[in-house]
Amino acid sequence: MTDEKGLSRRHFLTVATGITGGVGLVLAAIPFVSSFRPSARAQALGAPVEVDISKLEQGAMLRVKWRGRPVWILKRSPQMLERMLASATTLRDPDSDESEQPEFAKNQYRAQKPEILVVIGNCTHLGCAPVERFEVAPADLGADWVGGFYCPCHGSKFDLSGRVFAGFPAPTNLVVPPYRFVGENRILIGDDSGVAV
Numbered sequence: 001m002t003d004e005k006g007l008s009r010r011h012f013l014t015v016a017t018g019i020t021g022g023v024g025l026v027l028a029a030i031p032f033v034s035s036f037r038p039s040a041r042a043q044a045l046g047a048p049v050e051v052d053i054s055k056l057e058q059g060a061m062l063r064v065k066w067r068g069r070p071v072w073i074l075k076r077s078p079q080m081l082e083r084m085l086a087s088a089t090t091l092r093d094p095d096s097d098e099s100e101q102p103e104f105a106k107n108q109y110r111a112q113k114p115e116i117l118v119v120i121g122n123c124t125h126l127g128c129a130p131v132e133r134f135e136v137a138p139a140d141l142g143a144d145w146v147g148g149f150y151c152p153c154h155g156s157k158f159d160l161s162g163r164v165f166a167g168f169p170a171p172t173n174l175v176v177p178p179y180r181f182v183g184e185n186r187i188l189i190g191d192d193s194g195v196a197v
Contacts, residue, residue, distance in 0.1 A: 048190035050182065053116070061132055063121065066189045070121035070129065071177060073187065076160055081114060083136065083146035084160035090144070091159065092166040093173055099124075099163075101176035102192050110161040110176055118187065119162040119174040128153035130174075134160075149174070 049066045051073060056062050058077040063070055076084070085108065088094045096106050104112055111117050123130050130149040137143045141150060141157070149158040157165040162174030178192035 048188050051187045051189060052185060053187060054185035058115075059134065064189065066177060069177075071189055072117070072119050072121045072132075074117040074119075074132075074160070076115050076117060080134070080147060080160050081109075084109075084148075087146050087148070087159045087165075088163075090165055091163045092168075094163060096163065096173055098171075099173035099175070101173075102178050104192065105176040108161065110163065110173070112179075112181065116187075117161060118179050118189065119176055122175070123151040123153065123156055123170055124164070124172045124174065125151065125154055125156050125170040130156070130158060 049064055049071075051062065051064050053062060053073060053075065056073065056075045058075050059080065060075055062073040064073070065071065088108065093099055094108075096110060101110060109117070110119075121129055128151050130151040133141060133145070133150045134147045136147055137145055145157075146159070148160050149162065151157075151170065154169045156168040156170035158170070158174055159165070162176070164170045164173050177189055179187055179189045180192050182188045
């Protein structure tokens with residue numbers, strides 16, 4: 001009888017120690033496991049950004065940040081659209097076959113709506129920030145310049161759709177981020193779910 005009592009007590013102590021050790025291990029692991037989740041700040045940086053473009057005038061550009069990158073929203077005038085369409089013959093990738101953009105932006109405007117261009121404002125050569133040069137035929141860019149973006153770092157030129165001209169260092173057109181319209185004058189950058197292709 002004593003051996004049986006000793007055996008059940010030993011079994012109880014073994015099980016109790018195992019359970020206590022398991023609970024302790026789980027409690028000790030919680031801070032480590034929770035550190036793998038992104039912080040609230042990191043989640044906010046990756047979250048979509050909603051932009052109101054109701055006050056954006058024709059020919060004007062709005063700059064916002066998404067995921068720490070500059071995003072440009074250009075409201076193109078009818079004249080800008082005409083000049084942009086005329087520049088297609090001198091472009092490296094006029095149909096955006098080699099460039100990064102959502103499927104809905106694989107068109108001559110590289111946009112959902114022809115008048116609204118949304119691109120990431122980094123040159124695809126080395127990541128410099130191109131500057132907007134919307135004037136026609138300035139002395140420093142030549143008589144054939146119809147307006148667009150110019151990268152001062154290495155001289156890459158992009159048209160008013162962010163398409164790179166042939167013969168310049170940038171390998172591809174400016175990147176079009178995922179986006180969608182959530183109202184007539186509101187754009188959600190970083191989310192293109194529900195956009196018809």
